[in-house]
Amino acid sequence: MKVLHAALMKHAYSGILNQMTWEKQVAIKQNLDWDVVLYVNQCESKFLPSDIIHVWDGSHRTVDSICSWISIRRDYYKWLLEQSYKYDLLLVRHSFVDPFQSLFLKQVKVPVYLVHHTLEVPEIKLMSKGLKSILKTNMESFFGKISINNAQGVIAVTNEIFEYENNRVGQKFKNKIIYPNGISYNDVNLVDNRADSVPELLFVASYFNPWHGLDLLLNDLKNTSEKFILHIVGNLSQADKLIAQQDSRIVLHGHLPSSEIQRLVSQCWIGLSSFALFRQDMQEACTLKVREYLKNGLPVYSGHKDIFPQDFNYYKVGKPDFESILEYARNVRDVERNRISESAMPYIEKELLLKCLYSTLEHIVV
Structure with missing residues (x-):
């Protein structure tokens, strides 16, 4: 079974980059046919060399933030659709408030599992306020549900997140797949300098x-x-x-x-x-x-x-x-x-x- 795990991110955050880098290292070690790609904006990734990063080559074409938001998603899903013919299965990190993702899922021919790391709508409500929050909440509620409905299944980092996503589509998925965040044990360095008195x-x-x-x-x-x-x-x-x-x-x-x-x-x-x-x-x-x-x-x-x-x-x-x-x-x-x-x-x-x-x-x- 040949698998691609892909994620679209504006910033190559160190935590996400570490997770996906370790995943690729494990796949190589275990001889799994498993590729990992973090698709990012060029200006955000140039100081983060990694063989799993795919740099978007369109950042030079526009400086407007809305146009850039649209362009990178259009190009990402075009690239992902082209890559899909090489694989038996895609794991795609769920993209917030993303109508392009829902369109992609209607076009792709291989099974796609959406990977979820949070409760999207509650997080949007916490992180943004006013009209922006209302707009993003409504868009995620609508397009996110379409995306989940068109996916083969959901993979979540916790049981709570899986149940939340499954509830969004009426308990459609019978196979509960939990894939928690993990860490590499290759560089364990245990040092104990604890004092005996003051915690x-x-x-x-x-x-x-x-x-x-x-x-x-x-x-x-x-x-x-x-x-x-x-x-x-x-x-x-x-x-x-x-x-x-x-x-x-x-x-x-x-x-x-x-x-x-x-x-x-x-x-x-x-x-x-x-x-x-x-x-x-x-x-x-x-x-x-x-x-x-x-x-x-x-x-x-x-x-x-x-x-x-x-x-x-x-x-x-x-x-x-x-x-x-x-x-x-x-x-x-x-x-x-x-x-x-x-x-x-x-x-x-x-x-x-x-x-x-x-x-x-x-x-x-x-």
């Missing part, structure tokens, strides 16, 4: 969006006088920054290179994940940051479900209050890093996840 906590994001719930965590500072250090890595809103700067237990690092984040990981007792997915009408997620924590032997305290079973001791779901967070940090303080990393591997290692997906698709695709 150190780590919260990492590129930018702390509303669904991260950093504001909820900071609001709980007033409820505890316990000693700890909370390392916050990434950019904050001005409101969150003002609160954080008033508490000596908070250390704001801004953006850091991976080597510096690794140094913090070695010092910390646990990592923190999002606490406000409810702002996107979500209860589940499988973020790359959680996988990076666990791979490096760092237990996780989070406000949302992930793909881990309830008896997995190194991923704790709880509220954004420091009393519960510090209790969990002390409970897992003495667990060795390698034990945590190895225990998480069956749930987050990219090679295992892709092998499972390929096997599933082989059995159900006709």
